[in-house]
Amino acid sequence: MATITDRLGKLPLGSFHYRLLALMGSGIAFEALDTGLIAFVLAKMIGAWNLSPVQIGYISSAGLVGMAVGAIVSGTLADRVGRKKIFVATLGIYALGTGLCGLAWNYESLLAFRFLVGAGVGGQPPVANALMSEYAPVKHRGKMLVLQNSSWAIGWLLAALIAYLIIPKYGWQLAFYIGALPALMVVYVWRILPESAMYLVSRGRHMDAHVLVSKIEQELGVPVGEQPHAEEVQSASTQKFNFIDLWSPLYIRRTICLWVLWFGMVYSYYGIFTWLPSLLVKSGHTLIRSFEFLLYMTLAQIPGYFAAAYFVDKIGRKATMGSLLVVCALSAYMFGSAKSAEDIVLWGCVMSFCNLGAWGITHAYSAEQYPTHARAAGVGWAAACGRIGGIIAPIAVGALMTGSDQYGTVFTMFTVVLAIIAMDIIFLGKETMNKSLDELTERQLVPTRSPAATKSSALDDTKG
Template sequence: MNYQKKTVVASVAGLTLEGMDIMFISFAMSMIIAEFHIDLATGGLISSITNLGMLFGGMIFGILADKFGRVRVFTYTILLFAIGTALTGLATNIEQVYIFRFIAGLGAGGEYGIGMALVAEAWPKNKQGRASSYVSVGAQFGVILAALLSAILLPTWGWRGLFFVGIIPVIFAFIVRKNLDESPEWLTSKKGNHLVAKQGKLKQLFATRRTALTTIALAIMATVQIAGYNGLMIWLPSMLQQSQGLSVSSSALWTISTAVGMIAGMLTFGQFMDRLGMKRTYGLFLLASAVAVFLYSYASGSTGVLIGGAIVGFFSNGMFAGYGALISYYYPVEIRSTATNTIFNFGRALGGLSPILVGFILQHATVTIAMGYLAILYCISFMAMISLRKGQVKVKQETITSLTKAV
């Protein structure tokens, strides 16, 4: 297996395990609430704290990966979310659950951007879109794996047994460390100018006016991506149960249909990205998402709901496939991992609050208004996207000069 394929396999496996870890909470939530005698709001904080851990983990490990190497830090992030997941199964109160989920979030948040940076640095520009899409599908594999393990383990081992499975990624981390070489581009950068290669500071994301505008635009896009996904996947099943009279089993069928649409959308997006370019592909999918989401509020009948869900999933989550390549494109190797992790995990943390607003809208307005809100989000992301300029941003030269003088 060549190096390019190894980076994809390692990153796919990492994102699959991360997706599995995150979904364990969804499947185990009712049991955790019952055992610790907590209300729904207190239980909901588990996901919020996990997202907060992802934001901090993304920033910390992104910087470390730019300083000390992709593969080494990548394995550390896998170990951390494996340990955090396994410890969750030992929690004796909800406070301990919060702590252990924050630890797992730290590792999960660091893993995403480093894996994407590895892929971006291993594949040529004209194939980065499809390579990024292959990695992104791993998250959906994780959801499926979590569902299968939950069906098998929850009835017999309970929710604690489910989280003990989270120790398995430790084995994967060992395999990655043994078989995957460091990024050649990072090594070249380190040899060429070790001061730049080891810099990796958050302030570099705002070092110049153009860099700051690029960072803000990409953060808006990442936030909308997560907000749209969470708003749709958390609330749509219950919306459809009320508006269309769907049963729980029919809602599950809708979830599968939408997930299939998402996977197809990701794979298609990667191909389009390499052929049409990043901005054209994002423009097409963002506008299509806005239209599809809004029109979906008028869908009726089981066939229309299922087909419409697949179409919405195709466009709205198909774009997830491109963020690794998109963010990597705009930042040089010296700050690539820092940028990818920080920007996307900021989107995770802020966009993860979207279900609260969607729930508020549904409580006081109609489904059409809620879907209109999501459509507007995609339009905002479109405007942020067209503000992006071609070419990588530059590391601020005066910062490098000052470091040189200090040495």
């Protein structure tokens, strides 16, 4: 009898998957909208509030501290109480915090509200990636996860348009109020978002999972699978996954690879794009002109995502992501050396194209590394490690801004970081293309365990 994982993995792409893609993608878009808004708002607030580079760095980092906390808490809770509840909760927290940012009356209040926003948006990716990976057909899983995360470009584009059209004329407060509009979606998302069928199985709710998957099969016009046998339901038991299990022999290589990857990706992305408007202004360009450069770079993200989505299920996760990161490192160096407006746009667009394409694959690849009962938590811890990189990066850039060759020094640093994570995925990563989640995280481990690994796994099973 086919398992729930097998039934879901063999489904054809259809209306259910595209509906889920839109819902999960909205969460990623809101995170990007917030990241973009704070980058553009800070460029405006430098003069309005007389903020120092160090203060700007702390405002950016406050949100990232919240993201780290949100990623760990939401990932852990999503594995225990369900994906649906936590995704809706994080959406509401994000909307509330963003609206409060518009009401901030001083530097300290903005720091507090940025932490709240971070907790909301940081909690969404681990849950969204887990849910999409558990429903996407095997042959299309990489593509669907990359496309889901391509909505980041939509969020950034909206942020750039708001910055270009709203902030100069109506002030930065209105930008935050617009960013709070997702609050209107909370009830709608709760009504139509399904719980993960694989999560239900991991909690011993086999019949509930069968009913849910049967409805999806009927919607997509495929034969309905058999319901679970009575003995399967009666023997069902729930499993637990603790932080220490991330470092067991079965998962330690995956954990190290993901933590280095996430740290470097978030460090480079937030370090570059949070400071980029301010860096361009300090390099002699007007605020409006710097927003224009960012708009071009944001548009370049969209084909970057689609290129990654195409190749990730054709040549694999490692080859696609490794290539993108190598080119991104080279373009970051060239961007730091650019003098003319044309060179800034050219190398900025190449850098943005490659960075965001690699970002999409990072999310897809991460969701394939851990079993169902630990998927959101495992991704959440990796994302939290990434947020630490994001916390450090804006502060590091602020410190480097005091030197004589500020621009070149900053982007040389990012070149080195991007090169390191390219080597990380090339040498530590394992290919996951065209393999079911059970094969990647559970079945493949049984015949290849060493005595030590078997003992560790037995202990893990006892915990479950």
